[in-house]
Amino acid sequence: MSGPSDYQPSNPALQWIERRLPILGLMHSSFVAYPTPRNLNYWWTFGAILSFMLGMQILTGVILAMHYTPHADLAFKSVELLVRDVNYGWLLRNMHACGASMFFFAVYVHMLRGLYYGSYKEPREVLWILGVIIYLLMMATGFMGYVLPWGQMSFWGATVITNLFSAIPYVGESIVTLLWGGYSVGNPTLNRFFSLHYLLPFLIAGVVVLHVWALHVAGQNNPDGVEPKAEKDTVPFTPHATIKDGFGVACFLLLYAWFIFYMPNYLGDADNYIPANPGVTPPHIVPEWYYLPFYAILRSIPNKLAGVIGMFSAIIVLVFLPWLDAAKTRSSKYRPLAKQFFWIFVVVCILLGYLGAQPPEGIYVIAGRVLTVCYFAYFLIVLPLLSRIETPRPVPNSISEAILTKSGKAVASVAVMLVAAGALFLGSLQDARASEGSDRPPGNKWSFAGPFGKYDRGALQRGLKVYKEVCASCHGLSYIAFRNLAEDGGPGYSVAQASAFASEYKVKDGPNDAGDMFERPGRPADYFPSPFANEQAARAANGGAAPPDLSLITKARSYGRGFPWFIFDFFTQYQEQGPDYVSAVLQGFEEKVPEGVTIPEGSYYNKYFPGHAIKMPKPLSDGQVTYDDGSPTTVAQYAKDVTTFLMWTAEPHMEARKRLGFQVFVFLIIFAGLMYFTKKKVWADSH
Secondary structure (H helix, E strand, O other), rough: OOOOOOOOOOOOHHHHHHHOOOHHHHHHHOOOOOEOOOOOHHHOOOOHHHHHHHHHHHHHHHHHHHEEEOOOOOHHHHHHHHHHHHHHHHHHHHHHHHHHHHHHHOOOHHHHHHHHHHOOOOOOOOHHHHHHHHHHHHHHHHHHHHOOEEEEHHHHHHHHHHHHHHHHOOHHHHHHHHHHHOOOOHHHHHHHHHHHHHHHHHHHHHHHHHHHHHHHHHOOOOOOOOOOHHHHHHEEEEHHHHHHHHHHHHHHHHHHHHHHHHHHOOOOOHHOOOOOOOOOOOOEEEEEEEHHHHHHHHHOOOOHHHHHHHHHHHHHHHHHHHHOOOOOOHHHHHHHHHHHHHHHHHHHHHHHHHHHHOOOOOOOHHHHHHHHHHHHHHHHHHHHHHHHHHHOOOOOOOOHHHHOOOHHHHHHHHHHHHHHHHHHHHHHHHHOOOOOOOOOOOOOOOOOOOOOOOOHHHHHHHHHHHHHHHHOOOOOOOOOOOHHHHOOOOOOOOOOHHHHHHOOEEEOOOOOOOOEEEEEEEEOOOOOOOOOOOHHHHHOOOOOOOOOOOOOOHHHHHOOOOEEEEEEEHHHHOOOOOHHHHHHHHHHOOOOOOOOOOOOOOOEEEOOOOOOOEEEOOOOOOOOOOOOOOOOHHHHHHHHHHHHHHHHOOOHHHHHHHHHHHHHHHHHHHHHHHHHHHHHHOOOOOO
C-alpha cells in the first residue's frame, strides 16, 4: 500500500540511476507519499522508536565486538578494560546494555498497542506473525548478549536456561550438548553465544524489512479500526508521521539517556560484576526483567517438561491470536468488555513479572499458578468467547467521521501505570537480589551522589592511603593502573606523583635475556600488583576464603531497599547501595555475638554481612592510619574515605559520564521542544 509517487530526480546522475534501479522512487512512495491514517495517536510512534533502537543496538554492538574477547578466561576482563581504557567505552557499554532494556520496553508497548487496537486482525495476520517472530529473535539475542560479560549471573543464567532444553524427550540432551559445545557451560558456549549474538540482530533487521513490507501492503491500522476510504482520511507520511515520530523518539531518548548517564546499573545485577565462578551459585538466579513473566510461568508448573512447554506456549500462542479473536470490530475502543479484560490481562502480566523475581516457594508458587491459568485463559477462553457474546459500540463509517478528541488524560493515566509497573518489576528484582540474613545498611551522604555529584579529591587520596596501609595486604586492585591516579576525575595526582607512587611497588616482569623472571620498580603503565600469586595462595593465607579483588566491589555488592524506596531511587537517581553496603560492613564488626546467632570457628560477627559470619577480621580501628590533612582518624572516617576511593576504582569515568549527561539532556529537551512545536504546525490543518 505504498502511496502514488511521481518522483523524478533533477540531478542527471540520479536520473541515470533511477532509470536502471528505481530505488529513490521506492523510497519516496514508501516513506514520503505513503498515505498514513490521520487519526494515529502517539502509541504508533513506538514503531519508529523500535527502528531507532534496533539501529542503535547494531551500531554499538559492532563497535563493542571490536574490543570484546570471547574467551572464558578473558571475557570479563575485556569488558572492564573496554569501559576503562577505550575512548568513550563506558558510553558504548551503557548505550548497549541499557538499550536492551529500552528495546524490550518499547516492544512490549508496541505489542500491547497492537493487542488493544486489534492490529492482528484481517488483513494484517502476516504482519502480526512477523512481529512475533521478531520478538522471539529478540529474546534469543538478548539472552545470549546477557551471557557475554561472563559474570556470575551471566554464567548461571546460561546454565539454568540452557538446561531447560534437557527436558525435551529424546533430543533434549543432544540440544544442550550442542549449545554448550561440551558437557558443561564453558569457553565453547561463550564462543557460540557470541557468534549468534552478533549474527541475530542482522537477521532481526531482515525480518523487520519484511514486517515493514507487510505493513505497506496491508496498510496501517488506526485507533478506530476502520480502513481509510477517501483521501481526506489520510495524510502523507512525510512530513506528518515523520515529524510526529521524531517527537516521540526525542521523548523516548530522554528516558534512554536517564539510564545511560545517571542510572546505568539500575537495570542490571550486582552479581554480574563478579567474574563467573562455576563453584559458587548465587543465592537467587534471576533473569533480566523482560523475561520475568515467562520465568514465573516456567516455575509455576512443577513438571520440568510441562514448565518448558508452558513458557514457550505463552509466546507461541500470540501467533494464533488472529484466529482466536474472531470479533469483527478491531479496536477495543469500541468493545467495552474487551477493554476491561485487556487491562486485567496487563495486570496479570505485571504480577507474573513480580512473581518471576521472587523465590519459588509458598504463596508465590500458588499465585504463579493462578496467574498462569489467567494468562492462557485470556487467549484461549476470554477472546474467543467475547467475539461471540459481546455487543460492540457503533464504529464510525470512516476516519474523517471519527471524533478525534485529545487523549491527554488517557495517555497520562497509562504512563503512570507503566511507571508503576516498571517500579514494581524493578523493586521486585532488588528485593530478590538483596543480601539475605543481614540488617539493611544505613544510607550515607556521598559527594558523588546525584546528577551533579563529584568525587571528593581529599577523600580519594585518604582512601588510597587506607587501602595501601590496611587493605592491600589481602586485596588486589587488578583493574587499576598507576597511571589512572593522574587521570581526570581521579584522586588528582600529577603524573610525577603517580610515577613516584608506582615506584614504591615491586612488579614481577620478564623473562630477561637469561630466561629468568625478575622484579623491578613499578611504572605508571603497570597495574596494582596482587598480594598473592594465585587464588589458591590467597585461600591458604586466609582460612580458606579468598579475599575479593576490590576494583569493582562497590558495584558487585548491593542490597534491596524495599518499597517505596526503589520508586524514589528511580527519580532521585540513588545508585549508592554498593558504597552503603561496603561502608556498613567495614563498620559492622561487633565483639559480642547476639543471642541465637552462631558464628563458626575462624569467623567473625558482622552486623551487615550476609549470614553475619565473615572470615575477614576487623580491619579498621581508631588511630590506625595517620592523615596528613588533619581529618579525623576514626573508623567511620576511614570507612567513608576508602569506600569513596573504591567507588572511583569501580567508576573512574563517573564525573565525565554525568557531565556529558547534563549536556545531552539540555540538547534533548530543546530538540524535543522544537519537534513538538514543528509537529503542531505541520498537523494544524489535519486535525
